[in-house]
Amino acid sequence: MSENTIAFIGGGNMARSLIGGLIADRHPAVGLRIAEPDAERRDALTRDFEVQAFEDNATAIRGADVIMLAVKPARIADVVRELAPHIRDQKSLVISVAAGVRCADIDRWLGGESPVVRAMPNTPALVQTGATALYANEQVTDEQRDLAETILRAVGMVVWLTDERDMNAVTAISGSGPAYFFLTMEAMQAAGESMGLDARTAHLLTLETALGAARMALESHEDVDELKRRVTSPGGTTAAAIGELEGGDLAGLYRRALQAAAHRADELGHELGDQ
Ligand SMILES: NC(=O)c1ccc[n+]([C@@H]2O[C@H](COP(=O)([O-])OP(=O)(O)OC[C@H]3O[C@@H](n4cnc5c(N)ncnc54)[C@H](OP(=O)(O)O)[C@@H]3O)[C@@H](O)[C@H]2O)c1
Structure with missing residues (x-):
């Protein structure tokens, strides 16, 4: 240092x-x-x-x-x-x-x-x-x-x-990004609770899964698409969930969300620079 x-x-x-x-x-x-x-x-x-x-x-x-x-x-x-x-x-x-x-x-x-x-x-x-x-x-x-x-x-x-x-x-990806993952964790935890898990169990399982997935993706030589494919057996439980998420156009939703954040960052840059 x-x-x-x-x-x-x-x-x-x-x-x-x-x-x-x-x-x-x-x-x-x-x-x-x-x-x-x-x-x-x-x-x-x-x-x-x-x-x-x-x-x-x-x-x-x-x-x-x-x-x-x-x-x-x-x-x-x-x-x-x-x-x-x-x-x-x-x-x-x-x-x-x-x-x-x-x-x-x-x-x-x-x-x-x-x-x-x-x-x-x-x-x-x-x-x-x-x-x-x-x-x-x-x-x-x-x-x-x-x-x-x-x-x-x-x-x-x-x-x-x-x-x-x-x-x-x-700004759209990493600056604001932690909030998107918190939102996803919140949604997963709520879904777990709606299926009967107690709040603490749903919370811990969600957070440890997020941490494990991020660590695995960082340490792996494979890209995330391949890691996803490996845990998604045809006709299995993960495939059922992924089908729902893709059917709801998750990728399109993220594209629009990040574009909105980037657009707002650009607007703020102009407003602040005018001082
Ligand atoms: N937090 C984040 O996640 C994050 C991420 C990326 C970038 N940033 C950037 O980091 C900067 C600071 O954010 P922050 O979350 O740390 O804000 P913050 O907690 O409000 O800290 C700013 C500090 O500066 C003090 N301050 C205000 N006017 C001052 C002056 N004239 N001279 C010296 N100190 C003054 C504030 O005191 P008072 O409260 O009394 O006004 C406050 O203690 C922001 O520009 C933000 O865009 C933050």
């Missing part, structure tokens, strides 16, 4: 996951600085991770090699404009996890020609099994790309995008 100083602006859910991951990855706590307006949240971060927490953003970023923007998307423009002179002086790398906010807009708010990495992590980062896509603008050096990747890899796997427009599809 790098010895670089990383300053977080915003000490909420995403910052907490990343800080937890970095500490677990043996990043020195002394190299992590957090700006957070809420005193209770500041105290909790200091208590839980022994990091330095500040009320003032400009104080938190002093001397930082990397500045992680982890406030809500609607606040990014004001935060970046306020810190721009300090960030330019220090030549810090800016990494934004804000959904929908484009690199070009952050660069413009910084005054132009600044290194900016945009990241789209997801909530399983909380348990170090996140999936993050990264995109770097032209000002980001190879060393800074490595640094950004190292930070986000502390909470899961990382992929790089060469076209920032793909962030909308990433």
